Amino acid sequence: MDMDERKLKILQAIIQNYMETGEPVGSRTISKYTDLNLSSATIRNEMSDLEDMGYILQPHTSAGRIPSDKGYRLYVDTMLEKKDREVADIKDLFLEKTDKLETVLKQVARLLSENTNYTTLVSKPKYEHKKVKFTQLSMVNETQLLVIIVIEGNIVKDKFVNLTEPIEESQVPQINFLLNTALDGLDLTEINMALIHKMKEQAGQYAGVVGVILDAIAAAVAEEDDYVMITSGATNILKYPELSDKEKATKLLSILEEKDTLSHWINASGDDTDHNIQVYIGDESPVEAMKDCSVVTATYHIDEGVYGKIGIVGPKRMDYEKVVGTLENTMKQLDAIFKK
Amino acid sequence: MDMDERKLKILQAIIQNYMETGEPVGSRTISKYTDLNLSSATIRNEMSDLEDMGYILQPHTSAGRIPSDKGYRLYVDTMLEKKDREVADIKDLFLEKTDKLETVLKQVARLLSENTNYTTLVSKPKYEHKKVKFTQLSMVNETQLLVIIVIEGNIVKDKFVNLTEPIEESQVPQINFLLNTALDGLDLTEINMALIHKMKEQAGQYAGVVGVILDAIAAAVAEEDDYVMITSGATNILKYPELSDKEKATKLLSILEEKDTLSHWINASGDDTDHNIQVYIGDESPVEAMKDCSVVTATYHIDEGVYGKIGIVGPKRMDYEKVVGTLENTMKQLDAIFKK
């Protein structure tokens, strides 16, 4: 038994109807559904075939059919029509290019979740392999320094350092210079024990201070894992009956609140240049609690090698056309903003 | 009709039983409940009185009684026993005093929500009336500067500034000095249009640059409102049947996600020195969506005049003793850490 044009049309009709209503779709519904003028009996035969092929399934004997994961997959792969989706101009959110990246990402997340009525995840960009642009030391008092580290992509990290022995204000510029010459152009991953050791040796009289500062820098840089996911519209989950029973909702919301699992997964998927859009349907997602959801992800690029991901989570019957379109548009806008 | 010892005991028994089970409490239950050896009939008479006085109410004619807001209020005001509550040492969360305040607060929130099984809110401290400690300019490239502002309490703000005309590296220290002399010891609220105007005049040849920088500083300082609430354990809400029906849960979780309303309320309540613990039962809370909850708040102090609030949100039948005790202990620990 193989697929033909008519079966595809019927499958599409089932999926579209199910997306709107969330109820199993019966043969009579499809029969009345314009275009293909077929009786419900014929549709029934075709549906029976589609079920055998695994594209749809029946919740119980006397119910209509709903799409299976395989059905959705076919739909997403071959039946999506691309239309231009309007998204409010992100540029307007971005008052100046100097604004905090985090603020912008939060607003993008909010925009997307309000626009789609699904939940939005945004991962802050990873900058593992970025280089140190410069560091800046400031003296707070004679035993405390403030270290500022600026990384490519204008990411700013700050850290206070308590010194074991007091230093003179006049020494600060020298130490600062020492640090900058040593760290200039270094990859963040290169700031490790070996480097710290080596630099201490070169630091001569400042060995002690420099050691403490480097430790602080390493700590500050490592801190990035701290808070890498932004979520918005988590409560949208509760709008969809198939996700909102207590047990599922609790699991989902917990996962969203924790952020750990998500951030691992979403970052693990790696850089797929070209801000490829990926669709994970049900079990295709590696996160157990999301097996009743679909997730659409996209990659945005801030700078060469600095990228993050945006994900939209909704029920399997989410409006893929809208979500994919909206994400594509958003990516285009983000790229335009960052590329300049 | 007035209150006597016995009525109080009965009320207490009702409340405690209801807290455990969440079910209306009947006269027979209380009758079997040790101490006061009274038959269910007597208890019934007393309960009828307590109902007339407004301390308890009946969901329907043939059900037991549940405490009213007034009942809880009496309980909280007069019947709480203080016991020392153990909370994991917060000091251990705090690896060094140099750690980011936000990180610590997040961990405190998490600790509290896990400890109590309720939802925890933490507001970041307001620093409206704090003074500028110093600013530090760094040159990124010839038309871009990085401004760092350090405020009392070691709060660090950063902001990139795009210049309309390029400057020389050698000018940066001079401008920096100019800024520092002018801003040193200023209250943040004093950084306003008038000041900016005045400073521009004094800045002579640097008027343009200084103006742009001051605007940026004003913007950076204003940004604080951005993200002042931390929440943890929001999904705990769903553990309590009286809060977890779809409608209530959606409202509550939305409020928690938005954070705006909460932050207004929790900050509006002002500084009540002595980290006073406040209990809001049901309607006593000004937030409509929380009328089925109770909220316990406490104030922590980071520094003279720099304080934030911690709130714990749960069902009205929350374990007030535990929550109040835990919060008191937590406050003591936080104070000990910050005071030194």
Add this chain to the structure above:
DNA sequence: GTTAGCACTCGCTTTGATAGAGTGCTAATC
């Protein structure tokens, strides 16, 4: 003042009956 006893109320659960949506199969039709 306390308590035993009893009639009564009311929500929750179970049961059974019914309606309705949908199917699969068969036989007739195109």
Add this chain to the structure above:
DNA sequence: GATTAGCACTCTATCAAAGCGAGTGCTAAC
């Protein structure tokens, strides 16, 4: 050979009736 009308069948969802049980209020006795 493909399509369709027709029918028996299945399964769920809904509703009412019945019974249960927890709890009450009141009265009369202790």
